[in-house]
Amino acid sequence: MARRQFPADFLWGVAAASYQVEGAAREDGRGESIWDTFSRKPGAVLHGHTGDVSVDQYHRYEEDAGLMKDLGVGSYRFSLAWPRLQPTGSGSFNSRGFDYYKRLCDSLHQRGISAAATLYHWDLPQPLEDAGGWPHRDTACRFAEYAEACFTELGNHVDLWITLNEPWCSAVLGYHEGVHAPGRRDLSAAWAASHHLLLGHGLALQAYREQGGRSEQPIGITLNIDTPRPATQDSRDVLAADRAMDLRTRMYFDPLFGKGYPERHFEAYPGETRPEVRAGDLEIIAGKIDFLGLNYYFEPVMAFDPDHPEGFRVAPDYHETTAMGWPVTPRGLYRQLTWVARETRGQCPLYITENGCAMEDSLSDDGLRCRDPRRIQYLRDHFSAALDAIEEGVDLRGYFVWSLIDNFEWALGYTKRFGIIYADYINQRRVPKDSFYYLREVISQSEDF
DSSP states (O other), X not given: OOOXXXXXXXXXXXEOOHHHHOOOTTSTTOOOBHHHHHTTSTTTSGGGOOSSSTTOHHHHHHHHHHHHHHHTOSEEEEXXXXXXXXXXXXXXXXXXXXXXXXXXXXXXXXXXXXXXXXXXXXXXXXXXXXXXXXXXXXXXXXXXXXXHHHHHHHTTTOSEXXXXXXXXXXXXXXXXXXXXXXXXXXXXXXXXXXXXXXXXXXXHHHHHHHTTOOTTSOEEEEEOOXXXXXXXXXXXXXXXXXXXXXXXXXXXXXXXXXXXXXXXXXXXXXXXXXXXXXXXXXXXXXXXXXXXXXXXXXXXXXXXXXTSTTXXXXXXXXXXXXXXXOBOOHHHHHHHHHHHHHHTTTXXXXXXXXXXXXXXXXXXXTSSOBOOHHHHHHHHHHHHHHHHHHXXXXXXXXXXXXXXXOOOOGXXXXXXXXXXXXXXXXXXXXXXXXHHHHHHHHHTXXXXX
């Protein structure tokens, strides 16, 4: 039987985000972000944890790049901290911030690792939130100016660009559910934020094209869409699963591909204010991207609920769960990849820009090893599902495991470990987990599927 292997030019990577790993929150001119503010609100983040120090990658990037070299990855997906580069979100830029990312990229390149930079992974400069935040249209314009400066300063250092990471999280968790920064609870504000995030993406894309962005430095966006399965094949459950995709998926996916917003989602909440969509906005948002990034963690199950405005509820799932309480559903990744390929008619290359799991990790008694067999099984099953999709013709170009190292897990602080490298938060020691070595074998094609 022939060995099943990923394509020879498949891009393997690992991922992290600025506020989660950098630390150095008050060094070299960095300004305040909404997460600096939110993490200091009593009760907002578990145990009052903050990203002030985290795993200190700002100072330890050389060590981490060395570990990535040992791992054998082809790319590191990191994010640029907007307040490190433009402390107030408008006006002057901070050269020391750009110098840091140039050093990081150079360190990666010296080891044969490409630099995949995300322009925005949730750390909005606090002064922009004070001025209205993402529900305010001007924030999209400020983002475009910031993006243009990044393209100018870092264009010779970055190999792949991502405009936004998970705009659903920024808008809904930040402005509707209030569990992420800035902690507001207003559905109308979340709708406005969604539109302005996508507008900011479109304007940044426009600026990139106008600068003559090179084909060898592709640019795209990362979404965390849901493609839920119905609890049963009862027509009401099937419709519930479809309706559940409106806010999490169609509000972001559809405008990017010229389909506009899902009107029935707005109609379900007649008391709310729809986002102001001006002439030309949707055309800007639907500018051609070079790829679509997908962050996949699990596939939810939906059932009919007559008491919900949109007629759905999350149904019980029989799968085992991770430390986050998320079901382990690798076949859902296959279903999502094939769904996206159908929706885009196979015309948009795909990357899995995040996939991984939090487990109850601990070091061995001698402190030299971290056994994480459940994470290895999780990754193996998801890799196999992705390979199934590739073999069926899905244009999947790469796979970034989340995450490189344990880090600040947003509102859950340091209580959840997603890394394939164990982080000792007391002394900053890094210990590769067994999953690190498993991934190394996958990358070197020593592992079969």
